[in-house]
Amino acid sequence: MELTQHAQGEIEIDSTEPALDDVLLTVDDLHVTFGGEKGVRAVRGVSYRVRRGETLGIVGESGSGKSVTSLAVMGLLPTSARIHGSVKFRGKELLGAKDKAMSAIRGKRIAMIFQDPMTSLDPVYKIGAQIAETLRTHNPGMSRSDVRKRCIELLDIVGIPNAVDRVDDFPHQFSGGMRQRVVIAIAMANDPDVIIADEPTTALDVTVQATVLEAIKAAQRETGAALVLITHDLGVIAGMADRVLVMYAGRAVEVGTVDDVFYRPRMPYTVGLLNSLPRMDVDEKTRLTPIVGSPPSLQSLPPGCPFGPRCPLHIAACDAAEPPLVEVDGHALHLAACIRSDELKGQDRYEAGQVFETTSEDAGLPTDYAGPPEADAEPAAAHEAQTGTEFAPPDRYHAPDAEPTAPPAQHFPPQDGDAP
Ligand SMILES: Nc1ncnc2c1ncn2[C@@H]1O[C@H](COP(=O)(O)OP(=O)(O)OP(=O)(O)O)[C@@H](O)[C@H]1O
Ligand code: SF4
Ligand SMILES: [Mg+2]
DSSP states (O other), rough: OOTTTTSOOOOOOOOOSGGGGGGEEEEEEEEESSSSSOOOOOEEEEEEETTTTTTEEEEETSSHHHHHHHHHTTTTOTOEEEEEEEEEEETTEEEOOOOOHHHHHHHTTTEEOOOHHHSSTTTOOOOOHHHHHHHHHHHHOOHHHHHHHHHHHHHTTTTOOOOHHTTOOOOOSSSSHHHHHHHHHHHHOOSSSSSESSSSTTSOHHHHHHHHHHHHHHHHHHHEEEEEEEEOOHHHHHHHEEEEEEETTTEEEEEEEHHHHHSSSSSSSHHHHHTTTTOOOSSOBBBBOOOOOOOOOOSOSSOOOOTTTTTTTTTTTTTHHHHOEETTTTTTEEOOOOOGGGTTOOOOOOHHHHHHHHHHHHHTTTTTTTTTTOOOOHHHHHHHHHHHSSOOOTTTTTOOGTTSSSGGGGGSSOTTOOOO
16 A cells, blocks of 8 residues: 555544554554655554553654654655555554644644654744634633633643743743653644654753653543653663663664663664663673764665664574564564574673674774773774675764763663662
8 A cells, every 4th residue: 555645535433432452553664765766764663552541652863753753643754755554643643644633633643752842842932822722713702811821821731830920921931851841742732642753862961851851651640641752862761661672773672662672682782772871780890882883875875784784693694584573482472683683592681792892992992981982093994894885883972971861771761680
C-alpha cells in the first residue's frame, strides 16, 4: 500500500469506546522516502505500539529517522514525502486521512511537543491566550471564565509558579524551561490520548531538563496518555520510559523493556550507545568506548547490516542481507536486528561493550573518561584507513563538561546486585 497523507479519507473515532488492549497508537511497517528513485530513505519499516499510560522511548543518533517517523504519524510531512505502511489511532487508519480529519486529531487526540518551544509559541500573544486558543478550537462551547480557569490550572500542573499572574505574560517573559512547560500545558490542554515529545529537553540545561521532564510526567499522569518520548539522551529514557526502541539508519534495530535494553542489550549498536556514556557508579576512572565513524548515507546504504562498517563484531556474513528484527530468546517483547545477537547473551552492557574498546583503540581514539578528546587529524586518518569511511566523532564523544545534556549515570535504574 502506498499512500500520501493528502489522499482522501475520513476518520471516525469514538472516544468513548475502549481501545483494544488499551493500544492507542499502532505504527506498522512505516516507510518514508524523500526524493525520487534514489531518494533519502529516512524511515525503513518502523513498527511500534503504545498503550494508554505507557511511555515508549525512541533513541538513536542524529539522522536515524526519529523525527520523520513522528511527523509521519502526525501527518506533518511535506507532500513530497512518499509514505507507506500503516499508522492507526485507536484502530483507525490515519495514513491517507484528509487534512481536515487530521487537524481534528492533532492537538485534540494526538499532541506533539517539539524541541524548541518558540516553534510552538507565538511571541506576540500572551501565554494564556495561546493555551485558550487550543482549548477553544476543540471545545467551542467553553465559557470565557472556564477557559481562563483551565489555563491557570494547566500552568499550575506543569509547575509554573504563581500561574494566576503569569497567565497574562508574553513568552519572552518566561525562561526557556518555563516556555517548554507552557508547550506541555498546551499539549495536554485537550486531554490527548497520545503525546509525542520530540527532544523536549535537548535545548535546555540539565537542571531545567529535570523540571520539564517532571512537567511531562505530570501531563501524562493527568491525561493518562500514551507517551512517545524521542531523545538522544539514554539517561532520560532510563528515567522515563517503560519500553525503548533503538533506531539506526531509519530502522528499529533493538526493541525491549528498559531493563532488557539497558541490562541485556543484544545489538552491538545499542551496546555502543550505552557504553559511550560516562560511568558514575564506580569510583575509579572508567573508559569510554565510543562508536567510531558515522551513520551511513540513507541514499546509499552499505550491503547487508547498515551498522556493519562501524561494528566491532562485523563478519563477512553480515554483508549478505540486512538482519531482520527478530525475537531474542523467544521473548516477544525483546527484539534485535543482528545475526550475532546470541553471542551477546548473558553479558551486561559493560561486558558486551568491551568489544568496542578494540575499535576505539584501533582508530586512535582516546578512551579515557578523564579528558576531552583532541579533534586532531590523526584519529580521523587512522579510522579512514581502517574502514574506508569518513570519520566524524559521534555526538556523544565529549567530556561531560562539554556536553551539559550528557545524562548522569544515576538516571540508570539500579543493576542486579547493586547496593540498595
Ligand atoms: N523534508 C525533508 N526532505 C529531505 N530529507 C529529509 C527531510 N526531513 C528529514 N530528512 C532526512 O531524513 C533523515 C532522518 O531525519 P530525522 O529528522 O528524522 O532524524 P532524527 O533521527 O530526528 O535526527 P535528530 O536527532 O538530529 O533530530 C535525515 O537524513 C534527514 O536529512
Ligand atoms: S549483523 Fe553483524 S555488523 Fe550488524 S550489528 Fe550484528 S554483528 Fe554487527
Ligand atoms: Mg529529530
